[in-house]
Amino acid sequence: MGAQSIKSNLVLILDFGSQYTHLITRRIRALNVFSLCISGTSTLQSIAELNPSAIILSGGPHSVHAEGAPCFSPELIHYVESKNIPVLGICYGLQLIVQKLGGEVKVAGKHEYGRMEIEVAKADGLFGNKKVGAKQSVWMSHGDEAVRLPEGFEVVARSNQGAVAAIENRARGFYGLQYHPEVTHSPEGMDTLKYFLFDICEISASWKMQDILDEELKVIKSKVGPNDLVICGLSGGVDSTVAATLVHKAIGDRLHCLFVDNGLLRWRERERVMETFERDLHLPVTCVDASEKFLSRLKGVTEPEKKRKIIGEEFINIFDSFGQELKQKYGKEPVYLVQGTLYPDVIESCPPPGSGSTHSHTIKSHHNVGGLPKNMKLKLIEPLKLLFKDEVRELGKIMGVPEGFLKRHPFPGPGLAVRVPGDVTLGNHLDTLRKADEIFIQSIKDAGIYDNIWQAFAVFLPVLTVGVQGDQRTYSHAIALRAVTSHDGMTADWYDFDHKFLAELSTRICNEVVGVNRVLMDITSKPPSTIEWE
Structure with a gap:
């Protein structure tokens, strides 16, 4: 989102590679608190620019003893203490806190994986009003354990095997859980996250979709010059349509939408989509049949990543051609390209920009993220890139996009090319x-x-x-x-x-x-x- 929303009540998650990291993001947003995930190895400058109200260190598959194991910036400890920013370490994150603040972590004598039971060891600690001796089921997944805590830290809970399960140092603002509160297998995990956010961090549950809409409208209006032309590639899917509707609200008829028939669409998709754009959404849309161009370039190509990059490249070529047509008509070229990129697209394609991540893996290059050519002339406007699909649908509903359209199933940007393994031609x-x-x-x-x-x-x-x-x-x-x-x-x-x-x-x-x-x-x-x- 824009700078303002992430400078108030932002919970910043530093990702160290856990399969559950982005579930933390979702759980916190579900509590109406804005959360953002970046690489755990991000620079202090990139963290400070986001001005977080709280920081969560995620779990991860590494051992803190392993050579090259990811770690937060060495300047982070002083930064959070000087700014009074509470830090919660989860699993690997707890072990980093213990190790970097002077404690000791060793290979566990007994590994703890799956459902385990923990017992509260300190009243009025990280578990709020839970009494000493109270038990709860949690989900654990770790091979190392904290055997000596840093000075000033207390054990808040232990596992039924006697291992440290939760720690805190309230004076310094550091907390840790040796289990995953974000997964459904930890039934009381959300209560612990709520207590950390609302009681310890004193964050307010004020993140609302209407606020996001209002702010994005301001951001787009300030970013796009009064005479700038903007184009948007509409796929017929929810994401690009909501993005186009939002930008159209901000700049009106300076937005020029383009629907490309790339020969990889579903049954009668072109006719159905154009009818919806014109009849229900009232968006100005030009339709281009480029099926021969796409299919000729894809002939003989079988490797999925190559297919995605070819499709992304060809889309940009068509947008550039469309831009030249607009230049002939209006005397100037478009400056921006609107895309309906979502947060999962960014996550799967590559680490978030500027994260400096070296331990996150590319799952696949989405044609509108990892598949874009480096020499693209147009600047990007991606108003949805920090939102999940359900949040985009909520945003569309606020803007009056028909509910029937918002409920459409997702359709991939590369279209049927990724549903025909091998040569699609x-x-x-x-x-x-x-x-x-x-x-x-x-x-x-x-x-x-x-x-x-x-x-x-x-x-x-x-x-x-x-x-x-x-x-x-x-x-x-x-x-x-x-x-x-x-x-x-x-x-x-x-x-x-x-x-x-x-x-x-x-x-x-x-x-x-x-x-x-x-x-x-x-x-x-x-x-x-x-x-x-x-």
Whole structure:
């Protein structure tokens, strides 16, 4: 968000590589407190510029003893104490606090993984009004343990094995939990986070989506000059549409939207989307058919990352061409490009800009983040880049975007290119996928369960399988179906369809889609898989 919102009541999370780190971000935002995650190795300057009200050190897979183990800036201790900024270390974060403030961490005699029980050892400590001896179930995952605390620290709780489970030094403002309060397997974890935020840090629950909207409008108005032209690539998805609606509110008709048919769209997507833009959203949109350009560049390309980068590059080429058309019309080139980049896009594609992260891994390059060419002329406006999908939907609702549109399932920027593993230009693979996908989505809608599912789609599998259709042997393709439930796209579980529904769906696809004789169901959660196949 803009500078103002993250300079009041910001909880800054320093990420040391835990699989749960971004769950901390979500849990804190759910309490109406703005939280932001950056690399644990960020410079003090980048931390100070954000002016946090509290800092949380995340867990991580490393040992504090390992060579090259990530650590916060050596200047951080003095900074937080001089500014009276409370610090909470979680798991690896606790061990960093102990080690860097003069205590001792050793390899645990007994490892603690999974559900464990802890017992409160100090009244009026980090657990608020919990009495000494009170017990609670928590989720642990650590191989090291604190065996000697720094001077002035107290043990607030111990595990049922006697290991240190929680510590604090109120005078210096340091606290630590040797378990993960952010996961649902720690049922009372949210109570502990609330106590830390609202009682210890005295942060107010004042982060509201209306405030974010008001501030982003101010930021965009101040950023875009009075005569600057701005273009926005609309995909037909929720993210780009909400971003365009927000920018249109800020600068009016100086925003010029472009919808590109890249040949990788779903069944009748172009017609449906343009109708929605014109009839319901009243956005000024130019439609360009660039399917031949995209497909010719993708011919023979099978590597997923390469496909994403080609698509991102080609989009920018089209935006540049569109910019030249606007220059001929208005006598000046556009200065900015609006994108509906979300926080999960940034997280998965690369560490947040300026984080200096060396221990976060790129999961995949989103075409609008890691896939953008370095020599791009246009400057970016990304008003949603610190929001999760559910927050974007809430923002769209405030701005009057139709609810039916906001409930649309996510659709990837690279389109069907990431749902056809391998060369997307071979045979009629795209057409086959479109037909199967349309049957799948329409069946979900007819069954009245579309809104219960975060995302559903079909995947074309580039393999041939033997079948029997019409008493004849066939050697045709297989289609995989994927449907997941999620809150923000960071984690997901597969949707458990009724078996009768699946049987009828499989029959329909095999009967109505030429070249398909087998239907498979993807029942993998995220993690270990991602939602999309590529």
